[in-house]
Amino acid sequence: MKRVRNRRVIIKRPFACLNCKKITFETECPECKSPTSEEWKGMIIILNPEKSTVAKLEEVGLKHYGKYAIVVK
Numbered sequence: 001m002k003r004v005r006n007r008r009v010i011i012k013r014p015f016a017c018l019n020c021k022k023i024t025f026e027t028e029c030p031e032c033k034s035p036t037s038e039e040w041k042g043m044i045i046i047l048n049p050e051k052s053t054v055a056k057l058e059e060v061g062l063k064h065y066g067k068y069a070i071v072v073k
C-alpha cells in the first residue's frame with residue numbers, strides 16, 4: 001500500500017489510560033488522573049454499563065460508559 005504523504009488532515013491518535021484503560025485525547029486520564037499511553041490495542045465501547053455483559057467481566061472491570069482500550073502497554 002502506498003503512503004499518502006501530503007495529507008493536510010492529521011488524525012491524532014488518542015491515548016489510553018494505563019490504569020483504567022479509558023481512551024482520551026489528554027495526556028492525563030480524566031477519570032483517574034493516571035498517565036496515558038499511545039501504545040494500546042483494541043477498543044471497547046461501553047454505552048450502558050449496567051446492561052452490558054462486556055462491562056460485567058471482572059478482568060475488564062469497567063464502571064463508566066465510554067471508550068476503553070483492551071490492551072495498554
Ligand SMILES: [Zn+2]
Pocket residue numbers: 017018019020021022029030031032033034
Ligand atoms: Zn484512567
